[in-house]
Amino acid sequence: MQTIHPRAMRIAVAAALSIPLLIGTTLPNAAHAAPAAAVSAVKENAAFNTWAETFAQDWVRQNPQMATSTQYFEGAEQNALDRQLTPLTDARRKQMIALAKKGIAQLDKYMAGPLSEDQRISAATMRWSLSKTVEGEPFEGYNFVFSQHGGVQVGLVNFMTQTHPIRNANDVANYLARLEQVSTRIDEALVRARRDAARKLIPPRVILERAQYQVDKFLEPAAAQNVLVTSLDKRSAALKDLSPEARADAIAKATHIVQEKVIPAYGRVKAFMVELYPRTGNVVGISRLPDGAAAYAHYLSNFTSTKLSAEEIHAIGLREVARIEGEMDKHLRELGLAEGSVAERMKQLDERFQPKTEGDPRPELLARYADYVTDAQVRSKAIFNLMPRAPVDVRREPPITEASASAHYSLPAPDGSRPGTFWVPLRGPKFDMIRMRSLAYHEAVPGHHFQLAIQQEQTGLPKYRANRIFGGGSAHSEGWGLYAERLAVEQGWYKDDVPGLLGALGSELFRARRLVVDTGMHAKGWTREQSIDYGINKEEIERYIAWPGQANAYMVGMLRILELREKAKNELGPKFSLPAFHDVVLRTGSVPLDVLGEVVDRWIAQQKKI
Structure with a gap:
């Protein structure tokens, strides 16, 4: 185990954007x-x-x-x-x-x-x-095997319908081979879940209820209309090397497998959940579990790639919340919203921008997200040398996961058969309108799509790094996503769009509040309701309950990237180039934050010699 020593980090940026940074981040083990x-x-x-x-x-x-x-x-x-x-x-x-x-x-x-x-x-x-x-x-x-975020019951479905390639007839045969194994994997997960329950590792009731909803949703349609069949039907329609007869046979086989194997396996999961339900409770923090504090410390270290304690992260969150709310208050007053808390005034502002047209607004919202991504690609040319070759698409989150999903990004296929995808849950009836731009910048351009697609396309990296077989945890990737949001503010992308700027600041505030509520629930005994009252919606809070520690990666990672950028500016002076700094971070790919610091230090030293 590495020995890691904390140190203080501070930077100062221009008044409106000043961000105090972390205290107590990690340094590399000198022995290595x-x-x-x-x-x-x-x-x-x-x-x-x-x-x-x-x-x-x-x-x-x-x-x-x-x-x-x-x-x-x-x-x-x-x-x-x-x-x-x-x-x-x-x-x-x-x-x-x-x-x-x-x-x-x-x-x-x-x-x-x-x-x-x-x-x-x-x-x-x-x-x-x-x-x-x-x-x-x-x-x-x-982490509950059947949690609503990435649990086996949804992970297998998403993998089969989104990730498994359907490029030719052979891929269809492989799909059927894998479909035969779904019930086995479900039963393996049930063994783990029962063993965990015997050790008193039981999910909170709300997490079990969300997972039960997903299982019920999966079991709702008949086999022929199950997503594992309809997805194959849709994706195989354009294959040139699959005859209509062979395609019909494959769909019939898939229907039979789902009917005879997959649906019964999900039925066993449903029965287990019913059996487990009376043993669940309303205490949501991981500290409720045996050795829960040690587990949370591990998750914090894993997701932030630091040794920051829960207390330190909680304090950073409180500090950042106060700073960002002060900035938002100024802009809200510019729009005539001076009464009430920041959260109350942001709700009033968001209400002004809710879709007013009759009918389903979702197609228009997806098109607007796509427009924001396209516009960001044009704007990014001024501050990025590296641009991904792979395209990025915007799609609505699938029905099975939409009820509890957050927006997210999935990588393009290395062979070009699948674009990078920005997945947007559009639950309705109300939509998060003024944060649409910042969300597009985070998940797509210049956020995760730039970072992850460029890494995958890097020919100068070892294959295992280009493909993130071994990486630096969430702090690097989510830190970059939040940095991309901050970059848009700094670069004036919200000029003449104060509501959009408030949306961006609101998104940053959301990430700061995450530090407070995640540590609050898992280390300080906060309840689910207490966390919701702090200003984060219930779907997000339930994500943090199911995924302890991960919500802290965003702000911790962004603050470290900003600190490294400011260090480079200060040491290089006129030799500093923002596109060149971005090149360094993007070319390096996913690494722990301390390793990223070493890379930037090396780059600074090299630039000084030029």
Whole structure:
């Protein structure tokens, strides 16, 4: 385990945008970091490259669904993996832990010797990622197997209908092979859920209720109308190498599998949930569970890639809430909204912009999101050198998950068969209108689409880094998404759009409040209702209940990126280039925050010599 020492971080930016930063972030373990002068003179270690690529391949082979989403292999091996769903057994989990420990041991040997600068970044990122896997083993059952966010009951459906490729007749055959395995994976998840319940690792009642809704929704239609069948029907319609007869046969087989295997498996999940329901309660924080405080500390470390405590994060959140609300108050008064709390006035403002047309406004809202993304692509050319080749699409969240989903982004397929996708839940009847622009900037352009698609397209990165097989956790990726929102404010994209600017500030306030409510619920005993009253909607609060710690990644990551940018500005002066800084962050890809700091320091030193 790494020894990490906290240090204070502070920056100052222009008055309207000033952001006090973190206190107590982590630094790299000196035992694993060679002196900068020594590192810069070291050539690449060919043995490390060979080992790292081989290890990454072994890691991906353990997770066929990851192999499919990244299209990591080629030919027969990739095809064989495209026919499998990742086992959810204890045996597979133990294999992954053993492989992670083996990888850490070998990395320590390489990191004690000569590695080039880029290799040391790769090694440090791999080691951090593998260490978190090992450290998380004792807390495997603390996230409910069937939670409404990424639980097996929705994860398998989303994977089959969105990620599994349907490019040709062979992909259809692979789809059917995987469909046969869905019931097995569901039953494996049930074994885990029952074992967790026996250890008193039981979800709060509200999380179980949301998951029950999803299972009921899945079981509602007849097999022929089930999403696992209708998706195959829709996606196979344009295949040129699949005859009408073969396609009809495939759809009939899918219907039979869903009827005879999948629906009964989901029925078993439903019965388990009914059985578990009387044992659930209304206390929502992870601290309610045995060793819950230790579990939460692990999740905070994992998602923020720091050693910030819950108390420190809570304090940062309170400070940021006060700062952002002060800024919003000024702009609200400009619009004649001077009475009431910031939250009350923002509701009044949002009401002004609710759709007034008759009929369903959702198609128009999706089109507006797409327009914001297109406009952002044009604006981004002035401040970015790197632009992704892959296109980005805007789609409505599927019905099975829309009731509890947040907006999110999914990667394009490496082979171009699937675009990057910005998924938008449009539950209605009211819509979050004035935050639409900032949401598009975060999830699509220049946010996650720029960051993740560019990383995937990088030919200069090792394949395992380009495909995020080992990464730096949520703080890097979500920090960039929030940084993209902040960048739009700084660059004047909201000129003459005060409501939109307030929407952007409101989005930042939302992320600051997350720090308060996530730590509040999981470390301070806050109730669900208390957290909702603090100013965040119930769907979001329920996400934090099901996913402890993750909500803290956004603000922590953004503050670190801003600090590094300000450091580069101060040290480089007129040599500083904003597009060049963005190049450094985007080319590096997903890394822990301390590794990102080392990369930026190295870039600063190089620029000084020019």
